[in-house]
Amino acid sequence: MEKMWMAMAWLVVAGIGALSVATVALHRGEPINALWLVAAAVCCYSIGYRFYSKFLATKVLVLNAQRATPAERLENGRDFVRTNKWVVFGHHFAAIAGPGPLVGPVLAAQFGYLPGTLWILVGAVLGGCVQDFVTLGFSVRRDGKSMTEMAREEIGRVGGLVAYLAVLSILVVLLGVCALIVVNALKDSPWGMFTIAMTIPIALLMGLYLRRLRPGKVLETSLLGFVLVMLAIWGGQWVSQTPGVGHYFTLSASTLALLIMAYGFAASALPVWLLLAPRDYLSTFVKLGTMAMLAIGILALRPTLHMPALTRFIDGTGPVFAGKVFPFAFITIACGAVSGFHALIASGTTPKMIARETEARLIGYGAMLCESMVAVMAMIAACVLQPGVYFAINSPAGIVGAAPEAATAAISSWGFTVTPTDMQGLAQAVGEHTLFNRTGGAPAFAVGMANIFSNALGGRELMAIWYHFAIMFEALFILTVLDAGTRVARFMLQDALGHAWKPLGRTSWYPSILGTSALIVAAWGYFLWQGVKDPLGGINSLWPLFGIANQLLATVALCVATTILVKMGKAMYAWVTLGPLVWLTLVTFTAAYHKVFDPNPRIGFLSHAQQLLAGTATNSTARQVLNDRLDAGVTVVLIALVGVILVESVLEWSRVLSGKKEARVKESPFVATRFAVEEQA
């Protein structure tokens, strides 16, 4: 009887989900309420979690609650610690949730809310969550080994080496793009700049407070840091309105880029407790709180989406970035649906904390569903804006012109009415001089978020505070990704160089620390500088490059997972990873082909270089041509690296399936858990 009621309940959920998805997909003309997107997401995620993840856990991975996890077998009180599943869930979610699911959907909103939303739902349930879950499950079965180690063991040495190179290159591209988003959000914004600048002394103060005054009281210190940051936001208003002071915080994009590079270098080379760790704590504190607030704000306000379901820009002529809805919507959304980067975290700290195997389902699959929900909220924040306002903020000067009249005329000619007065009023409301040409996604998201927050709390008077709170929130945790990423990339480089000359691999040897930090910062700094100097705003060329890189990393993770499934004798279920793998290969390789060879100079790097060479030469022509060729080269190298892994994987599958090679996985031997299953249930 109970089973029947449960079945009925799930049928109701499926019915509401189908109705919501149909409304989102088929409704045209009148604007729809954002709650349809929320309902569609909640129902799809519930069904995906209840049925698909259970299928993956029981039939594919065959998770066994009786099997001792690395946290039990290798418990050392440091990395390997048996931890409550909800605690690990929070820990894992805090590590995987970054700026990607916020920025990607905002940029993809240029196609309308429909393509991005559908991909977020489908991509997460069938792709991203599966990737995170199986990577976590396989890592738990292998003593918490990293993805590159698993690639080396299961695909071969070439696979391991290529996975290493792919991860390092992708990190560099990712860091360059992250830095560019911060630059675009803070340029010529004394209020935002002051607030973010203040987070550095606040973090240093937190570090000293934590080490000297209240050792170990991190929550208390983070709360104190949060209060100080809120004071900095409040003080930023005074700074922006006081010309003598505001002048020092009104910085050009080039100056900001140099400062961010200096910051990245310092954060990589300074002791971890002084700057990196307190900023990480502060950023996590603000991130978790703000995401919860945004969810509550959307539910309380139930805003209307002003963006149409589909815009004319699905044809590839979009001002935010060029390229058709296929494949560019899919690589632009990136982390909200599938993020290759998650595979690094799912095979990093998390597998060493899981108390029993079966909990990998909640943590791997469930946390990614939450991240995907964040992406849906970002899509809502972008689409509650009037489309004219959205395009005025996100379109680069190179496309719509730098003058307000020219920009609004161009945007209105596309059918999205906006006037200079509208934009001036909005800029004043959020405490900025202008909101035109603020590419990168972060300012548009901040305006959307401020709109939701101010309507829920404080009215228009507080809009400026909310806008700068949102900018601070985004910049803070993008900078956290930047400093943590620079350090991780520096370690990877040191590990590799240590094979050539041992002292270079010593992480305590300062000449090596400084040299490798400088190399990594120079590598991502080059991409940042290129973006800053790009008349099209940089995002047009760099975000797709980041998207391709991120999705290629997911391709690597799915190759490893499929290989393990084949070797486990589970080839009949290999479609669970093979399906997303084929799709991502199709998407990334097509996008890469367009980015390199497309004859449209707004899309193809090489045709853009050709166009520059054919035109009148200026001082910057040679540099721009070099940048285009470099971007094309990086794209080709990334594709080639992943192509090698794909070929190696397919060869390994065929060897195993044809019986030429014994199907043997490199799992840790089975050890029965000492803990009763009931105790953990």
Next chain:
Amino acid sequence: MSSFVGHKQRVGRRQLAFVRRVLGLFRSALREIFDESAYERFLERQRKAPSQAAYAEFLREGQAAQERRARCC
């Protein structure tokens, strides 16, 4: 009547216990995310009392792991 009141009290107690459990888990998650639990485990393992010196040692011990802790995009 008294059995009705008793039932209501039992339900209330159960709900309170549930809320306490959820809040406790939330606090544990925050303490784990913010490394407070890791510090406590360190003190227990090393049989030390909380102090500046102990915390400095804990930071030194955990530095390698913290430095390599990636944050996703």
